[in-house]
Amino acid sequence: MARPGAAAPPTAYARIYAVVRRIPRGRVATYGRVAALAGLPRAPRVAGYALYALPAGSPLPWHRVVAAGGRLSVARVSPDSALTQRLRLEREGVAFDARGRVVLAAHEWNGRAASSAGAVRRRARKR
DNA sequence: ATAATGACGACTC
DNA sequence: CGAGTCGCCATTA
Numbered sequence: 001m002a003r004p005g006a007a008a009p010p011t012a013y014a015r016i017y018a019v020v021r022r023i024p025r026g027r028v029a030t031y032g033r034v035a036a037l038a039g040l041p042r043a044p045r046v047a048g049y050a051l052y053a054l055p056a057g058s059p060l061p062w063h064r065v066v067a068a069g070g071r072l073s074v075a076r077v078s079p080d081s082a083l084t085q086r087l088r089l090e091r092e093g094v095a096f097d098a099r100g101r102v103v104l105a106a107h108e109w110n111g112r113a114a115s116s117a118g119a120v121r122r123r124a125r126k127r
Numbered sequence: 128a129t130a131a132t133g134a135c136g137a138c139t140c
Numbered sequence: 141c142g143a144g145t146c147g148c149c150a151t152t153a
Contacts, residue, residue: 012149031134031135031136035135043150044136044148044149045148046151048133048134049134049151049152050134050151052134053152066134068137073134075134099141
């Protein structure tokens with residue numbers, strides 16, 4: 001857009017939202033990964049901040065964003081939301097371990113286009 | 128403009 | 141594995 005001098009810089013929010021929206025179904029991304037893809041590799045907190053400010057009913061698949069280790073950090077502010085997130089992910093085919101953590105080893109999205117179906121079949125190493 | 132916060136991450140005990 | 145601490149950055153008050 002030709003708007004010299006008025007280049008409204010997209011806030012970190014917009015970038016983060018854009019990245020989250022790109023997460024393929026059945027895959028999950030960590031806050032740090034989303035932040036990095038958004039251009040803030042050192043601001044995983046900002047990603048969380050953005051989602052926190054996210055209004056309910058947003059078309060944004062926020063449930064595909066999990067904390068490091070596949071844990072649902074959302075539980076810190078709303079245990080109920082954590083349950084919703086888990087149910088949604090399971091419905092998309094995302095596997096959880098006995099501790100209620102997402103098996104990142106098999107569903108972590110690296111920001112690249114999804115490989116062939118089934119290519120993600122990487123066994124999760126149990127701690 | 129300064130201070131405080133926070134859906135985090137990684138490290139240490 | 142659990143809890144605590146520091147560092148990081150952008151947003152909010």
